[in-house]
Every structure is written in C-alpha cells, then in structure tokens.
Amino acid sequence: MYTFTSITNLQNDLKKGIVTCTALVEQHLAAIHAAGDLNIFLEVFDATALQQAAAVDARLKAGNAGRLAGVIVGLKDNICYKDHKASASSKILEGFVSLYSATCVQRMVEQDAIIIGRLNCDEFAMGSSNENSAFGPVKNPLDPKRVPGGSSGGAAAAVAGNFCQVTLGSDTGGSIRQPASFTGTVGIKPTYGRVSRYGLIAYASSFDQIGPITKTVEDGALVMEIISGLDAHDTTSSSKPVEAYHTQLHSGKKYRIAYLKECVFAEGLDPEVKANVLAQINALKAAGHTVEEASFPFLDYMVPVYYVITTAEASSNLARFAGVHYGYRSPHATDLESTYKKSRSEGFGKEVKRRIMLGTFVLSAGYYDAYYSKGQKVRRIIRDRTLDLLKSYDFLLTPSTPGTAFEFGKNSADPIKMYLEDIFTVQANIAGVPAISVPSGLHSNGMPMGVQLMANNFAEGDMMDIASEIKPLS
Ligand code: GLN
Numbered sequence: 119m120y121t122f123t124s125i126t127n128l129q130n131d132l133k134k135g136i137v138t139c140t141a142l143v144e145q146h147l148a149a150i151h152a153a154g155d156l157n158i159f160l161e162v163f164d165a166t167a168l169q170q171a172a173a174v175d176a177r178l179k180a181g182n183a184g185r186l187a188g189v190i191v192g193l194k195d196n197i198c199y200k201d202h203k204a205s206a207s208s209k210i211l212e213g214f215v216s217l218y219s220a221t222c223v224q225r226m227v228e229q230d231a232i233i234i235g236r237l238n239c240d241e242f243a244m245g246s247s248n249e250n251s252a253f254g255p256v257k258n259p260l261d262p263k264r265v266p267g268g269s270s271g272g273a274a275a276a277v278a279g280n281f282c283q284v285t286l287g288s289d290t291g292g293s294i295r296q297p298a299s300f301t302g303t304v305g306i307k308p309t310y311g312r313v314s315r316y317g318l319i320a321y322a323s324s325f326d327q328i329g330p331i332t333k334t335v336e337d338g339a340l341v342m343e344i345i346s347g348l349d350a351h352d353t354t355s356s357s358k359p360v361e362a363y364h365t366q367l368h369s370g371k372k373y374r375i376a377y378l379k380e381c382v383f384a385e386g387l388d389p390e391v392k393a394n395v396l397a398q399i400n401a402l403k404a405a406g407h408t409v410e411e412a413s414f415p416f417l418d419y420m421v422p423v424y425y426v427i428t429t430a431e432a433s434s435n436l437a438r439f440a441g442v443h444y445g446y447r448s449p450h451a452t453d454l455e456s457t458y459k460k461s462r463s464e465g466f467g468k469e470v471k472r473r474i475m476l477g478t479f480v481l482s483a484g485y486y487d488a489y490y491s492k493g494q495k496v497r498r499i500i501r502d503r504t505l506d507l508l509k510s511y512d513f514l515l516t517p518s519t520p521g522t523a524f525e526f527g528k529n530s531a532d533p534i535k536m537y538l539e540d541i542f543t544v545q546a547n548i549a550g551v552p553a554i555s556v557p558s559g560l561h562s563n564g565m566p567m568g569v570q571l572m573a574n575n576f577a578e579g580d581m582m583d584i585a586s587e588i589k590p591l592s
Contacts, residue, residue, distance in 0.1 A: 120145060122283050125189055125337045132178055132188050139171035139178070139188040139232060146190050146234055150281050156257045158272045158281060160195050161203060162235040174230045184229035186344065191226060192282035194273045195236045196243055196319040197328065199223050202233075206319045207251040208241045210465030211445040220317020221352070222286060222328050222345035229344050234282060237272030241467045242436065243288055243321045245269045246296060246539040249530060250469045260301060260565065264523040267297030267539075273331050274301040284332050284341055288318055290325045291424050292519075292543025295555035298331055299518035299568025302557045304585070305331050306338050307543075309575045310550035311356040313342075314349030320435040322428035323354075325547040335556065335586040339363035342578060358576055366579040367586040373512040375402060375571075375584075376412035381516035381542050384417065388521040394559045394567050395517045397591045402515075405587060412507055412514070414545075419496050421537050424544040425473075426480050426493035432470075433477025439465065472533070497548050504549040508574045513584060516542045518555040518568035546572045554581055559591040566590075 120137045122128060131137050150162055167190075177183040193199055196206040198216035205211040219227065227233065240250040248256040248271030258266040259279030266275040270287030274297030277285055287294040289307040298305025306329040313328045320326060330341040346360040381387075382395055403409050441447040441461025448460035466474070480489035507514060519539060529536040546553035552575070555568040569588065573581035 122280065122333070124334055125186065125283070125340050128188060128283070132183075139174045140168065142188055142190060143167050143171040143232060143234065146281060150235065153259070153279065153281065156259055156262065156275060156279065157238055157254050158256050158275045158279065159192070159235045160205065160207065160238050160253055160272070163202060163233060166202070167232050167234045170232045174232065177230060185340070186226055186229040186231035189231045190234050190283045191231045192235050192237045192273060192276045192285040193223065193233060194239050194270050194285065194287045196239060196288055197223060197286055198317040198319070199233055199236070202236065204236065204319065206242045207239050207253055208466065208470070209252045209446055210439045210461070214444045216317075218317065220328070221314040221349045223317065225344050226341070231284070237276055237285060239272055240269035241470050242319070242432070243269040243290055243293055244432070244469050244473055246292070246536055247524070247529065248272065249526065250467060252467055255526060258301060258523050261523070263525050264565065265300065265526060267300035267523060269293040270297050270331065274298050274303050274305065277301070277303045277331050277333060284330055284337060286328055286345070287331050288321070288326055288328050289547065290321050290428060291547050292540040294329045294331060295543050295553060295568070295570060296519050296539060298555045299566065300523035302566030303331050303333060304335050304338050304557070305329065305555045306342060306578075306582075307546055307553045308342065308346065308578060309356070309552040311354050312346050312552070312576065312578065314352040314355045316349055316351035322431035323435060324431060325428055335582050336364060336367060338554075339367060339582045342582070356576070361579045363579050363582055366583050369583050371580070371583060372406050372408070373580070373584055374510070375407055375409045375513045375515050376507060376511040377409060377515040378414045379411050380414055380417045384520065384541070386520055387517065388561070390561050391517045391521060391567050394591060395515070395569055398558055398569050398588065399515070401591065409515075410511075412511065414503065414507065416500055416503065417541065419500065420544045420548065421541055423493050423496045423500065423548060424540070425476065425537060426489050427497060429473045429477035430481050430490050431477070433474045433481065436470070436474055441465070500545065501549040504545060504551060504572070505574075508551070512573065512577070512580060514572040516570050518542060518570040522561045522563060522565035522567060542570060551575055552578050552581055554585045556585045556588045557590045558588065
C-alpha cells in the first residue's frame with residue numbers, strides 16, 4: 119500500500135520504481151469501491167483510468183512522462199471530460215456525455231494525470247453542504263454524520279478520505295474553500311480569469327472559477343501552474359504569463375496582512391473558530407509579518423449582492439436546459455411548450471428552481487433597477503474597496519467559515535441560514551480576487567477549521583507562499 123504525501127515525492131517514487139501508476143490506480147479503485155456508502159463518486163472511471171495508468175507507466179519507463187505523472191485526479195461533476203458523462207449532479211443532464219474536455223482537464227491529462235472519476239456536488243454548484251445533489255448527499259469522511267461542505271463536497275471529501283490525490287472543484291461563492299475548510303484540505307479560488315472556464319458547466323459566469331483541492335499548498339501550487347493561463351476558448355481568460363508558483367513557496371518574505379475585524383469579531387462566529395484565527399494572527403506576527411486590524415464594513419451586503427447577481431446569471435445560463443439539445447426530456451410532454459415546462463419542472467431540483475425564479479425576478483422589467491442594477495453598483499463598491507485595502511496590504515485574512523462542518527439537516531429548513539455559511543468567502547468572488555483556505559487547527563468537536571487569505575489580482579504566487587507558512591494550531 120502506497121502512502122501519498124505530495125506530488126513531488128510521488129514523482130520521485132515513480133521514477134525510482136517504488137510504485138507504478140497501475141498499482142496506484144488499483145489501490146485507489148479498491149478504496150473508492152470499499153467506501154461507496156460515503157457517496158463521494160457519481161461514477162468511477164475504472165477502465166479508462168487503468169488504460170491511462172498503463173500508458174503513463176510506459177512513458178515513465180521511456181523517461182518522457184509529464185509533470186503530473188501518476189497523480190490520481192477526480193473531477194467535480196460540473197467539469198467536462200471528453201467521452202465521459204457530466205451531470206452537475208442534476209437529473210436534467212441525464213445521459214449527457216461530453217464531447218470535449220475542459221481546458222484544465224486537458225492540460226492535466228497532457229501532463230499525465232490520471233482521471234479516476236466524477237465527484238458528487240450540489241446540483242449546478244448551488245449549495246453549501248452537498249445536500250442539494252440529485253444523487254444524495256456526500257458524507258464527510260472525517261465524520262459521516264456531518265456534511266463535507268459544498269458545493270464541491272465530493273471533491274473535498276475525495277482528497278480528505280485519500281480517494282484522490284488532487285481534485286478540481288469550482289468556486290462561485292466559496293464552493294472550493296468552504297468544503298476544504300470542512301475537511302482539513304487546501305482549497306484555492308484563483309483570480310477571475312486565471313484559469314479557463316471552458317468546459318465548466320456555468321452557474322454564474324462572472325463569479326465562477328475552477329481551482330484545485332489538495333492535501334498541501336505545494337501540490338496546489340503545482341496544479342495551479344498547469345491549469346492556469348490563456349485559453350482561446352475562454353475570452354475572459356487572462357493573457358498574463360503564469361508564474362512558476364511552486365518555486366515561490368517558503369520564500370521567507372515578510373508581508374503586510376490585514377485581518378478584517380467585522381469577520382474575526384462577527385456575531386455568530388464559533389468561539390473556537392475565533393480563538394483559532396486570533397492564534398494564527400499571533401503566529402504570523404511572531405514570524406515577522408505585519409498584521410493589523412482593518413475594517414470592511416460591508417459584511418451585511420455580501421450575501422444579498424451575491425444572491426441577486428448570481429441568481430440572475432444562473433437564470434440565464436440554465437435556460438439552455440430545456441429538454442431539447444441534451445439531457446432529460448419529460449415523457450409527459452405533448453408539444454414544444456410543455457417540453458420546456460415539464461422537462462425543466464421535473465429535471466431541476468428545488469434549490470435550482472428557487473434560484474432560477476429569484477434570478478428571473480431580479481431581472482424582470484419591473485424590478486431590474488431595484489435589484490439587479492443596484493446589485494451591480496454594490497458589487498462595484500465592494501470590489502473597489504477590497505482593492506483599496508489590498509493597496510495597503512498584501513493579504514486580507516478571515517476565518518474561512520463561521521463554524522465547522524455541521525450535521526445533516528441542520529441548515530436545510532432555513533435557506534438564509536445556509537446562505538450565511540458563505541459570508542466570508544463570497545467577497546473574493548464579488549471582487550474577483552484570488553483566495554485560499556488552509557487548514558488551521560482542530561475544533562474540540564474533532565472537525566477541522568480553516569483560515570482564508572485573499573490577495574491582489576494575480577498574486578497567487580505570494581498567496582500560496584504565505585499559505586505554505588500557515589500550520590494548523592491545536
Ligand atoms: N454555497 C454558495 C452557493 O450556494 C456557493 C456556491 C459555489 O461557490 N458554487 O451559491
């Protein structure tokens with residue numbers, strides 16, 4: 119049995135012949151199938167993963183394997199992989215097989231990563247607990263009574279449970295960082311435009327970013343180097359050159375960090391989460407960084423603005439799922455209109471319908487100015503003020519989430535309570551800046567806690583550098 123510690127160590131072990139890709143894939147397949155009750159995988163690509171493993175083993179022998187040779191990767195079910203199904207955990211995409219791979223997947227496969235399966239998530243990435251999947255919730259491998267977070271719950275659980283070495287998730291308002299924090303993993307939301315969205319099933323296009331979930335910051339940095347960069351298929355992807363992030367870690371640079379007082383002293387914050395973030399602040403100071411309190415008095419606007427704009431974008435993006443081009447078509451339809459109505463009514467889950475209705479409402483002629491236009495103005499203010507603060511500081515620090523992974527059903531009856539899970543993470547998506555959640559310590563309930571750092575646009579290198587210095591405090 120091979121114990122994975124990091125991509126770099128794995129590459130050395132493969133070169134030395136301590137392990138082969140085929141053995142690694144077999145080991146992971148056995149573990150995944152034995153843990154089916156966690157409901158992490160929607161599909162395991164046994165056959166294609168073994169084929170890929172044999173091919174990579176041959177390339178390793180020939181000495182021409184890629185930088186991710188043998189790395190076992192899982193994909194959130196909203197990221198497309200050629201000739202494989204993708205459903206965004208929705209019934210409406212039933213039977214859909216992707217004709218192409220997402221650019222980030224293509225780039226990882228070109229570096230000889232092995233794609234082992236698709237991972238459960240909240241339907242169309244809408245949720246914070248994975249309870250909104252059409253295929254049932256994911257259980258947190260650290261405590262199966264608890265949620266793994268969402269929407270990339272399967273992606274975080276797969277890394278935490280050692281079923282994958284790296285996973286790709288998507289983050290629209292915290293969907294990589296919040297589950298990373300709930301499972302003791304590292305989650306990175308890149309700058310908007312750093313990673314191509316081509317092949318990502320869209321939720322809210324001006325917020326969505328794909329990013330990695332990994333065991334360590336080092337692994338996250340390596341994956342970011344490979345998946346980032348300009349892509350002709352996504353006009354919002356940036357042409358800024360991609361840095362060699364993994365060489366920027368543990369630099370010893372001293373940074374200026376602001377912790378946001380409204381977040382660290384927020385009402386409703388778990389007292390142990392608060393104590394933990396204060397201890398991290400002291401540790402950073404002791405390591406020679408400048409850490410100061412700053413005020414960002416817009417916390418009350420974050421979640422409302424997020425839900426006004428993202429639901430508007432979602433209502434438009436999800437219009438394409440109409441029972442015509444792909445996926446589910448209602449057997450009860452009798453004409454074109456009933457095809458649309460019935461396919462959508464039967465195919466979408468409750469939360470997705472709630473958001474489509476909210477989105478069409480805020481975009482409707484009578485309410486557009488009151489909600490959508492106003493939301494855009496508030497978004498601009500939040501973005502500008504965030505960037506203003508980031509002129510004086512390299513990073514903004516907050517807890518990743520107000521509490522730890524909660525038990526199933528705890529927030530289900532009250533959508534607002536569920537939406538508040540994202541209170542600290544949505545700022546980075548509203549502003550477009552990069553952010554990371556790193557494991558910060560264990561709560562007395564046994565669950566991990568995370569701290570979040572937001573950075574300037576395209577300052578992923580520095581952000582991962584400081585994150586590589588943060589160690590969990592108990
Ligand atoms: N939990 C948030 C939501 O429900 C964020 C989702 C995401 O980032 N995809 O919308």
